[in-house]
Amino acid sequence: MDTLASTGSAPPSGTAATLSKRVAALVGVLSVAAALGAGHLVAGFLDPSASPFLAVGNSAIDLTPTWLKNFAVENFGSNDKLVLLLGMAVVVLLFAVTAGLASRRRATPGVVFACALGGLGILAVLTRPDLGQVAVLAPLASLVAAVVVFRGLHRQAMARLSTSESEDPGGADDSRRAFLRTSTGVAVGAGVLGGLGQVLADRVDVEGSRAAIGPLKAAVPAPEIPPGADFSAVGTPKFITSNAEFYRVDTALSVPRLRAEEWKLKVHGMVAREVEFSYADIRSRPLVAKTVTLTCVSNEVGGPYISTADFLGVPLRDLLLEAGVSPLADEVFSTSSDGWTAGTPLDTLMDPKRGALLAIGMNGEPLPVEHGFPARMVVPGLYGYVSATKWLVDLEVTTFGTKTFYWEDRGWARKAPIKTQSRIDVPRGFAKVPAGRVAVAGIAWAQNTGIEKVEVRVDGGPWQSAELSVEVNNQTWRQWRTFFQLDKGSHRAEVRATDRAGYTQVEQRVDPIPDGATGWHASLFTVD
Numbered sequence: 415m416d417t418l419a420s421t422g423s424a425p426p427s428g429t430a431a432t433l434s435k436r437v438a439a440l441v442g443v444l445s446v447a448a449a450l451g452a453g454h455l456v457a458g459f460l461d462p463s464a465s466p467f468l469a470v471g472n473s474a475i476d477l478t479p480t481w482l483k484n485f486a487v488e489n490f491g492s493n494d495k496l497v498l499l500l501g502m503a504v505v506v507l508l509f510a511v512t513a514g515l516a517s518r519r520r521a522t523p524g525v526v527f528a529c530a531l532g533g534l535g536i537l538a539v540l541t542r543p544d545l546g547q548v549a550v551l552a553p554l555a556s557l558v559a560a561v562v563v564f565r566g567l568h569r570q571a572m573a574r575l576s577t578s579e580s581e582d583p584g585g586a587d588d589s590r591r592a593f594l595r596t597s598t599g600v601a602v603g604a605g606v607l608g609g610l611g612q613v614l615a616d617r618v619d620v621e622g623s624r625a626a627i628g629p630l631k632a633a634v635p636a637p638e639i640p641p642g643a644d645f646s647a648v649g650t651p652k653f654i655t656s657n658a659e660f661y662r663v664d665t666a667l668s669v670p671r672l673r674a675e676e677w678k679l680k681v682h683g684m685v686a687r688e689v690e691f692s693y694a695d696i697r698s699r700p701l702v703a704k705t706v707t708l709t710c711v712s713n714e715v716g717g718p719y720i721s722t723a724d725f726l727g728v729p730l731r732d733l734l735l736e737a738g739v740s741p742l743a744d745e746v747f748s749t750s751s752d753g754w755t756a757g758t759p760l761d762t763l764m765d766p767k768r769g770a771l772l773a774i775g776m777n778g779e780p781l782p783v784e785h786g787f788p789a790r791m792v793v794p795g796l797y798g799y800v801s802a803t804k805w806l807v808d809l810e811v812t813t814f815g816t817k818t819f820y821w822e823d824r825g826w827a828r829k830a831p832i833k834t835q836s837r838i839d840v841p842r843g844f845a846k847v848p849a850g851r852v853a854v855a856g857i858a859w860a861q862n863t864g865i866e867k868v869e870v871r872v873d874g875g876p877w878q879s880a881e882l883s884v885e886v887n888n889q890t891w892r893q894w895r896t897f898f899q900l901d902k903g904s905h906r907a908e909v910r911a912t913d914r915a916g917y918t919q920v921e922q923r924v925d926p927i928p929d930g931a932t933g934w935h936a937s938l939f940t941v942d
């Protein structure tokens with residue numbers, strides 16, 4: 415059966431009709447727009463992350479080689495996802511234009527392109543850990559829309575050509591108008607479908623659920639932050655990072671939307687009995703508040719991925735005790751609603767002094783959506799990628815190596831305690847400061863061990879002990895400041911911290927991968 419548009423609307427014999435580049439490209443672009451719109455609509459019904467564009471983006475994130483991911487995080491920071499989406503949009507646009515240009519005579523190449531793009535979406539959806547089989551309907555809808563629209567528009571464009579070459583000028587106008595009408599219709603339709611899909615995707619009213627929670631009260635409040643806990647007056651961060659300023663690192667292209675009302679946490683695996691907790695179960699327990707500094711393993715020396723908050727929740731230890739963990743187990747494998755995973759040493763979670771939390775509150779509010787609403791893990795002293803699972807839905811008690819977790823699969827260490835580190839916040843690199851007594855200040859951290867001493871030197875001179883801020887607890891950062899009398903010119907300050915275990919930071923720089931950066935932070939600045 416040959417139903418190709420080009421044969422169905424063959425030009426007058428003798429002339430091989432060829433679409434103009436502009437029209438051909440337009441046919442390609444409109445078909446892809448229709449495909450994205452249709453896929454987004456179907457995904458809106460099924461699962462927003464089944465939208466082919468998002469699914470392909472998420473797969474791209476998971477498949478990105480580690481060096482490229484690090485490059486993206488380093489250079490674009492929290493904008494890395496925006497950059498990815500824009501990059502994908504450009505690639506898709508180029509793809510669409512190419513598909514159109516390849517089909518100036520016959521529709522077949524474009525149909526092949528459409529099938530390839532649809533196939534990519536299907537593959538992406540099928541391999542997402544968080545999507546069921548039905549979700550494949552979304553990229554399937556895209557594929558069908560792409561093929562139907564491409565062939566339809568192509569046929570009309572060809573018809574327009576053949577009539578314009580015929581002797582009937584009225585017919586040429588009619589077919590030009592018809593093509594214009596269809597193109598406009600497709601463009602508007604794609605927008606409407608996509609918009610509807612977005613409305614459907616947003617119908618999970620997560621902000622409503624969050625707002626309905628009301629005040630969360632701590633049975634065991636965190637001690638007040640004492641005066642003198644930070645040196646923000648000279649330019650270090652405030653001791654508590656506001657929720658809006660708290661660093662954010664995750665692989666989620668669209669933030670998971672979970673409602674507290676439907677949320678459940680399952681604890682299973684090597685346990686005496688499987689248990690399941692609802693949000694109401696958790697919040698009706700005595701809630702414990704704790705001030706903790708979270709740190710990302712990807713943080714470069716001097717980097718920004720460190721913040722401190724008051725977290726509120728229940729000890730993970732209690733939940734694990736209720737399930738009854740096997741003495742043979744040594745790992746808790748946690749999974750988020752979007753299929754991200756982490757592996758945490760069981761003994762760390764069972765240590766009452768460590769006080770790891772299933773957190774539902776952050777700085778006096780329910781967890782913000784981007785920080786894991788309704789519930790996440792907070793484990794003092796471990797980098798986030800092995801412990802701080804957001805949008806947590808599943809805890810499996812198991813042994814290390816039985817399954818491998820997200821970043822372990824990508825070359826990062828299986829175990830990752832936070833390394834003792836320090837950072838100079840003032841003077842910032844390349845800052846200009848007035849001559850005289852110059853404040854050098856910043857932060858240091860050695861979660862779960864505590865900071866003993868911070869030393870600073872300028873221009874390779876003698877190390878000078880800095881004044882330390884009032885300690886809040888050993889699971890948070892400690893701030894420091896000191897002063898130097900400096901002449902005009904450029905200067906270089908360096909810092910090194912010593913923790914309570916007696917370890918002093920070494921100068922040698924090591925990259926974040928596989929288990930965290932080391933090295934002294936230095937700041938080059940000018941006095942004038």
Ligand SMILES: Nc1nc2c(c(=O)[nH]1)N[C@H]1C(S)=C(S)[C@@H](COP(=O)(O)O)O[C@H]1N2
Nearest residue numbers: 661662663664665710750754798799802804
């Ligand atoms: N579901 C999920 N949880 C996650 C991640 C993620 O990608 N997905 N990233 C982890 C990493 S690497 C870090 S450093 C912390 C960051 O938590 P924050 O974004 O609240 O600062 O979350 C952890 N929890």
Ligand SMILES: [Mo]
Nearest residue numbers: 710711798799
């Ligand atoms: Mo991280």
